[in-house]
Amino acid sequence: MGNEDLVNEVLSLKRERNAVILAHNYMDYDIQVVADFIGDSYDLALRAMETKAEVIVFAGVRFMAEQAKALNYDRTVLAPDPGAGCTIADALNADMLRRAREEYPNAPVVLYVNSNADVKALADYIVTSSTAIKVVKKLSSDVVIFGPDSNLADYVAHMTGKRIIKVPPNGKCIVHASYTVDMVREARAKYPGAKVMIHPEAPLNVLRMADFVGSTNQMIEYARDSGYDEFVVGTEIGMLNALRIKVPNKTFHPLTTGPSAKCPFMAMVTLDKVYRSLRDMVHKVEIPKSTADAIREAFERTRKLLEG
Ligand code: SF4
Numbered sequence: 001m002g003n004e005d006l007v008n009e010v011l012s013l014k015r016e017r018n019a020v021i022l023a024h025n026y027m028d029y030d031i032q033v034v035a036d037f038i039g040d041s042y043d044l045a046l047r048a049m050e051t052k053a054e055v056i057v058f059a060g061v062r063f064m065a066e067q068a069k070a071l072n073y074d075r076t077v078l079a080p081d082p083g084a085g086c087t088i089a090d091a092l093n094a095d096m097l098r099r100a101r102e103e104y105p106n107a108p109v110v111l112y113v114n115s116n117a118d119v120k121a122l123a124d125y126i127v128t129s130s131t132a133i134k135v136v137k138k139l140s141s142d143v144v145i146f147g148p149d150s151n152l153a154d155y156v157a158h159m160t161g162k163r164i165i166k167v168p169p170n171g172k173c174i175v176h177a178s179y180t181v182d183m184v185r186e187a188r189a190k191y192p193g194a195k196v197m198i199h200p201e202a203p204l205n206v207l208r209m210a211d212f213v214g215s216t217n218q219m220i221e222y223a224r225d226s227g228y229d230e231f232v233v234g235t236e237i238g239m240l241n242a243l244r245i246k247v248p249n250k251t252f253h254p255l256t257t258g259p260s261a262k263c264p265f266m267a268m269v270t271l272d273k274v275y276r277s278l279r280d281m282v283h284k285v286e287i288p289k290s291t292a293d294a295i296r297e298a299f300e301r302t303r304k305l306l307e308g
Contacts (some may be wrong), residue, residue, distance in 0.1 A: 007033070015055070018053055020053040022060070024044065025038060025241075028241065029047050030054075038245065038246070040128065041128075042067070044058070044064070045070075056077045059065050067113065073200075073292045080283060084263055092168055099262065110124065111125070117287045121189060123295075133156055148168060151173070175261070179202040187256075194253060197223070199214070212226075216242070239243060
């Protein structure tokens with residue numbers, strides 16, 4: 001089937017199945033154009049709660065689809081490729097977290113959304129890259145267990161001055177952890193008028209060189225509202241699709257086009273797999289209800305802390 005036929009088939013199946021497609025900012029362009037919502041993983045799970053669709057197709061990696069299921073437990077959530085993992089989420093298991101709790105019994109556990117469902121269910125607070133600093137600052141404890149991303153943990157420690165116990169000590173994103181100071185220097189030399197935006201999953205020495213550090217959604221806001229016209233984008237290369245769709249009148253360059261620019265797990269999710277999952281209603285995400293309840297409670301606790 002040609003790409004145009006595939007797009008039309010997906011659009012028609014969406015209507016037939018009363019489905020919505022949620023696409024992460026890193027997805028390929030042809031998936032983003034058939035999506036009902038494009039955003040980061042938490043934002044998308046919340047958007048799903050606003051729709052009446054019976055079926056949610058989550059075009060992203062597995063922990064994101066699990067999260068959408070936890071927050072929309074009565075709906076059918078499809079993960080077009082359930083084998084698509086994440087090096088951050090897969091770095092932490094429940095036993096490692098339990099051991100950290102035993103060692104630091106008075107420290108709250110703050111987990112990044114990039115965690116698998118069984119681990120996320122053990123968190124006291126669940127944060128995104130845009131809320132991590134605010135949440136840790138608001139906690140009364142000066143010692144905080146934080147995971148699974150080690151670079152985000154370093155950034156949070158740097159910005160809050162608190163003692164951060166990393167679980168595990170070395171969870172890393174295969175894309176962002178590969179960024180180097182030289183990449184930023186080269187991009188600044190090549191695009192001297194551009195502002196450099198970098199995701200906080202990158203190493204701290206690289207973040208120190210950025211004009212703006214933020215989540216994918218914060219990058220979209222910065223690009224749209226900052227008054228600058230040209231940007232170097234320090235996150236997964238699919239983000240350029242989202243920026244070009246959402247901020248069409250500005251110019252974006254990738255920080256790198258090298259081998260680490262594209263996440264191999266995100267690349268596993270293709271339009272063809274989105275089509276097949278909807279056509280055959282396969283790859284339904286199943287998590288225990290108790291896990292979903294615990295995740296929702298941790299999100300609710302986090303929301304209250306942020307609003308308090
Ligand atoms: S880009 Fe990094 S954080 Fe995102 S899914 Fe890939 S490995 Fe995980």
